[in-house]
Amino acid sequence: MIGLVDANNFYVSCERVFNPALEGKPVGVMSNNDGCVIARSAEMKAMDIPMGAPSFQLEGLRRQGKIHLLSSNYELYGDMSARLAQLLRDACPDVAPYSIDEMFIYLDGFSDAQCQTLGEVVRRRIRRYLGLPVCVGLAPTHTLAKLANHVAKKQSHYQGVCLLTANSPTTAALLKQLPVSDVWGVGRRIAERLAVSGIRTAWQLRECDPKQLRKRFSVVLARTALELRGTSCLEMNALEQPRQRIMTSRSFGKATGVKAELHAALRRHAQRSAEKLRQQKSLTRAVLLFLTTNRHRKDQPQLAPSAMIPLASPSDDTRIILEAVREGLEQMYRPGFQFMKAGVMLLDLVDAQQYQLSLLRPSTKAHPHLMNTVDTINQRMGQDTIRFGMTEAEAPWQLRCAHRSNRYTTCWDELMEAGTHPGAIAAARVKREQQQLARAQRLAQPRA
Ligand SMILES: [Mg+2]
Known part of the structure; x- marks a missing residue:
């Protein structure tokens, strides 16, 4: 059996753990720079406030106290997510985080009844130890587990834990009702193409001949059909193919033309990108930097410079990438402009292991342990515990977050x-x- 543990309204739930007064009230969490709503409580959904609603349109409701809007507090959410994963690891032999609030658990050799019990225990424990509400979906495959979780969330009589076996009448009834577009991995475009062939429900997809699906669509869709029948064939690795490029970019809380501030922002993005690069065990051949001014400010001069710095040899060393950033900024910086956004992209990635195996190339890792140590410390002690160069804690270019809650779990000054x-x-x-x-x-x- 495979379980999917998924937190309900994760961002809002994290906020409520430390501010129980928000319980039962319409709460929304806003995007970077407080631009729009990216997470809503059930009460806010019931008010028909859509996902992505611009914050300024909701300012009136907020002033009247009818809704609560919070800036996103990623440090808090990230830490709560790590704690959630740790709690699961204490209870289950094998855990694979899939997103910030979704984790797969693998329960080989457990009976259905044992899985059900474990699901209930895990759910109670997470609520009690972390204060977070989660739902658990259990099934023989990833695709069915995702579906079981969906059912656990929507149908209250399951009390948050739903176990679906491959051939039960309940599963068949569910699949017959479910539009094929709701199946995990079936995008809108594929759903449209399937509809042309008369395949509209998850059940119809399950009944398709996988060979035909493979021929007419893709091997992934053929596997999805098999997964709906209860044959596990999606590998988590296949779901997370290494990215071909890695980008980190952010809008500033406030526009700036100061070179040192732009450098600090780019440096931070570069460090984050390098971390991601090492996580997926790749090397980069080139670093692309860019800046953009605020195109909505027609009264101001506009510029969107970029610079691409190829590396002498592929690398995942933050110091080498930072050197490229310095060089790139020298190339593209022009005084007299107010920039609103900066980004760093690592391009032309190669597999680190394969590259190092080829004998003709020099080693690209002069200090392989240094970067590993930096990553390990930052993972354990919190982002930016070790960083390169100066990054002011609350520099003007940092995000606007006028309504951020405290970083209760990661910052001494902000403890409860x-x-x-x-x-x-x-x-x-x-x-x-x-x-x-x-x-x-x-x-x-x-x-x-
Ligand atoms: Mg969730």
């Missing part, structure tokens, strides 16, 4: 304060509000 004396509670609230205000003021400061 507990007390029973009404005076202490009031004092803690005042302190929290002062911290928020100070943060907002720092971000709003005029620039030299």
Whole structure:
């Protein structure tokens, strides 16, 4: 059996753990720079506020106290996600995180009844230890587990844990109702093409001849059909093919033309990209940098410079990539422009192992352990524990996040304060509000 553990409204649930007053209220979490809504509580969905609604349109509702809007607090969500994975590892032999709030668990050799019990235990434990609500879907394949999870979320009588066997009448009934586009891995385009052939439900896809599907569509779709029958054939590795390029880019909280600030932003993006590069065990041959001004400001001069710096030999060493960043910025920087966004892209990636095996090439890793050590420390102790060059903690180019909650689990200064004396509670609230205000003021400061 394969289980999929998926947190309900993950970002909002993380916020509620540390601010229980949000429980039962319409809560939304906003994107970078507080631009639009990217996560909604059930109550907010019930108000018909769509995903991606621009924050400024909701400002009125927020002022009237009818909804709560929070800046995204990725540090908190990332840490809660790591804790969720750890809790699962304590309970299950084999865990594979799939996204920030979805994790597969592999339960080979367990009976159906044992899987059901384990699912219930895990769900209770995560709620109790972490405060997060999750649902668990159990089935013989990834595709059916995803579906079981969907059912556990939608149908309350399952109480958050749904086990589907391949050939039960329940599974058949579900698949007959389910539009094929809701099947994991079937995109809108494939669904349209399937509809032309009269395949509209998940059940019809399951009944298709895999050989025909392979010939007319793709091997992935043929496998999906087999998965719906209960034959496990999707490898997690196949789902996560190494990327061909890696990009990290962000809009600034506030436009800037100061070279040192642009350099700091690019440096940070480069470090993040290099981490991702090493995670997927690739090397990069070239570094592309870019800056863009705010194209909506027609009153300001516009420029979108970029620079591409090829590396002497493929590398995953942050220091070499940072040197390319420095060189690239020298090339593309022009004074007199207010830039709104910066990005770093690593291009032309090669497989690190294959590359190093070829005898004619010099070793590209002068200090293989150094980068591994940096990554391990940052994974264990938190992002940016070790970093290259200076990065101001709250530099003006950093994200706008006027409504961010505290980083309760990763920042000493922002820990939760507990007390029973009404005076202490009031004092803690005042302190929290002062911290928020100070943060907002720092971000709003005029620039030299
Ligand atoms: Mg989720």
